[in-house]
Amino acid sequence: xxxxxxxxxxxxxxxxxxxxxxxxxxxxxxxxxxxxxxxxxxxxxxxxxxxxxxxxxxxxxxxxxxxxxxxxxxxxxxxxxxxxxxxxxxxxxxxxxxxxxxxxxxxxxxxxxxxxxxxxxxxxxxxxxxxxxxxxxxxxxxxxxxxxxxxxxxxxxxxxxxxxxxxxxxxxxxxxxxxxxxxxxxxxxxxxxxxxxxxxxxxxxxxxxxxxxxxxxxxxxxxxxxxxxxxxxxxxxxxxxxxxxxxxxxxxxxxxxxxxxxxxxxxxxxxxxxxxxxxxxxxxxxxxxxxxxxxxxxxxxxxxxxxxxxxxxxxxxxxxxxxxxxxxxxxxxxxxxxxxxxxxxxxxxxxxxxxxxxxxxxxxxxxxxxxxxxxxxxxxxxxxxxxxxxxxxxxxxxxxxxxxxxxxxxxxxxxxxxxxxxxxxxxxxxxxxxxxxxxxxxxxxxxxxxxxxxxxxxxxxxxxxxxxxxxxxxxxxxxxx
Ligand code: FAD
Ligand code: 2HG
Ligand code: ZN
Numbered sequence: 001x002x003x004x005x006x007x008x009x010x011x012x013x014x015x016x017x018x019x020x021x022x023x024x025x026x027x028x029x030x031x032x033x034x035x036x037x038x039x040x041x042x043x044x045x046x047x048x049x050x051x052x053x054x055x056x057x058x059x060x061x062x063x064x065x066x067x068x069x070x071x072x073x074x075x076x077x078x079x080x081x082x083x084x085x086x087x088x089x090x091x092x093x094x095x096x097x098x099x100x101x102x103x104x105x106x107x108x109x110x111x112x113x114x115x116x117x118x119x120x121x122x123x124x125x126x127x128x129x130x131x132x133x134x135x136x137x138x139x140x141x142x143x144x145x146x147x148x149x150x151x152x153x154x155x156x157x158x159x160x161x162x163x164x165x166x167x168x169x170x171x172x173x174x175x176x177x178x179x180x181x182x183x184x185x186x187x188x189x190x191x192x193x194x195x196x197x198x199x200x201x202x203x204x205x206x207x208x209x210x211x212x213x214x215x216x217x218x219x220x221x222x223x224x225x226x227x228x229x230x231x232x233x234x235x236x237x238x239x240x241x242x243x244x245x246x247x248x249x250x251x252x253x254x255x256x257x258x259x260x261x262x263x264x265x266x267x268x269x270x271x272x273x274x275x276x277x278x279x280x281x282x283x284x285x286x287x288x289x290x291x292x293x294x295x296x297x298x299x300x301x302x303x304x305x306x307x308x309x310x311x312x313x314x315x316x317x318x319x320x321x322x323x324x325x326x327x328x329x330x331x332x333x334x335x336x337x338x339x340x341x342x343x344x345x346x347x348x349x350x351x352x353x354x355x356x357x358x359x360x361x362x363x364x365x366x367x368x369x370x371x372x373x374x375x376x377x378x379x380x381x382x383x384x385x386x387x388x389x390x391x392x393x394x395x396x397x398x399x400x401x402x403x404x405x406x407x408x409x410x411x412x413x414x415x416x417x418x419x420x421x422x423x424x425x426x427x428x429x430x431x432x433x434x435x436x437x438x439x440x441x442x443x444x445x446x447x448x449x450x451x452x453x454x455x456x457x458x459x460x461x462x463x464x465x466x467x468x469x470x471x472x473x474x475x476x477x478x479x480x481x
Contacts, residue, residue, distance in 0.1 A: 086158025126157025
């Protein structure tokens with residue numbers, strides 16, 4: 001592990017946990033949900049990438065909003081720092097303690113509370129695992145507007161807190177649009193009920209948005225209400241190859257124009273990503289094995305008329321072939337083949353983990369410029385590291401991953417601050433969908449003005465004056481300590 005705790009000074013304002021605190025928490029939660037067991041603490045202290053490792057001595061598992069409220073009220077009065085935790089799949093070191101913060105994990109708050117079949121509005125607790133929600137909705141004939149590779153572990157509360165984007169944002173939009181309401185507990189224990197189930201509600205400031213994407217720094221999300229679209233009968237997937245980046249851009253334009261309302265995903269991976277995933281992911285199979293290509297695209301369509309959709313997709317593919325936008329391609333013949341396309345795409349983060357050390361960047365850049373960065377990075381790094389570029393091209397979101405046998409400060413200094421400066425120069429975002437967490441708290445100025453960050457700090461101060469919620473994360477030291 002490369003623990004970052006050594007790089008961050010523990011804020012001396014925070015108290016240290018004592019026996020009386022433990023007894024108090026046991027009084028609220030009962031002994032079994034106050035965890036001091038070493039093995040469980042190691043897991044809860046360590047992030048998905050095994051890159052960030054805290055040293056918390058306590059994991060709390062509340063079962064209700066009231067329990068969360070009592071925990072926070074007490075921690076606030078004692079000035080005990082806390083880290084809210086969902087499925088712990090975050091990729092920026094936001095979900096684990098930096099030092100000895102108390103971990104509050106929502107996994108026991110996992111009930112679906114209601115589902116309205118007429119409106120498609122689901123209300124559930126924050127600890128529901130995304131995949132369980134997807135399955136529940138599927139049985140009801142609906143779909144979750146959010147899907148991502150970590151669905152088997154991540155929780156809806158974590159998704160909302162990171163404003164996760166994922167694989168179908170192109171079609172359904174972001175959680176700022178799909179989350180209709182939420183309940184959150186502030187640092188002082190106050191429960192804020194914004195759990196509306198209305199499409200339209202212009203009564204004053206729409207404060208739920210403060211909790212969407214604030215990474216547990218303003219409150220703990222305990223319940224969520226989400227608008228879900230009906231499941232449509234016809235889903236198709238195509239796996240295509242392109243010879244160069246210009247062709248991919250044209251393909252995206254054509255897909256938007258010719259597939260229009262049925263387009264539900266447009267994901268890309270470069271040849272280096274394909275090689276990496278084939279070498280390191282179990283069960284990965286190249287759908288286009290005849291030869292290696294520079295770029296691959298996974299297109300998905302979702303519509304309500306099977307023959308119409310197929311016809312549309314086939315016409316689009318024919319047009320793309322004739323105009324040499326694609327050099328090869330395959331249309332999934334059944335659900336298993338479609339799943340194998342998705343397995344390949346969704347498995348890239350895991351393959352990267354298995355390949356060794358990885359420097360991970362999640363950037364929004366205009367589509368036209370997006371791949372220039374990967375190429376420049378390759379030139380900069382030569383053969384000391386493998387530059388792997390993929391992502392949600394339809395949303396202008398590049399996942400730039402630099403894979404190397406081990407972490408090395410010399411390699412890091414070749415990448416940073418260059419990657420952030422480049423992104424800032426092109427007016428992109430240094431965090432498209434993963435958040436800032438610990439990794440990028442001090443990089444915020446590359447994407448936000450001083451005035452904006454100052455306003456964020458004022459809001460933080462108002463909602464969490466003792467700064468007990470997820471310290472050292474999201475906002476830079478200069479405004480947050
Ligand atoms: P955690 O990792 O536990 O926490 C994330 C942040 O939210 C932390 O700051 C934490 O303090 C806070 N938090 C968690 N729960 C709460 C709560 N109830 N209240 C307040 N704060 C809370 N992200 C994408 O956007 N798109 C993707 O396509 C995508 N794919 C991924 C694929 C893989 C294989 C992996 C490992 C990760 C991927 N991610 C993706 C990143 C990650 O899965 C998401 O950020 C996810 O939303 C995190 O949910 P979680 O429950 O695991 O949250
Ligand atoms: C994805 O789209 C995730 O697969 C992870 O957001 C991205 O590993 C990454 O860089
Ligand atoms: Zn992603």
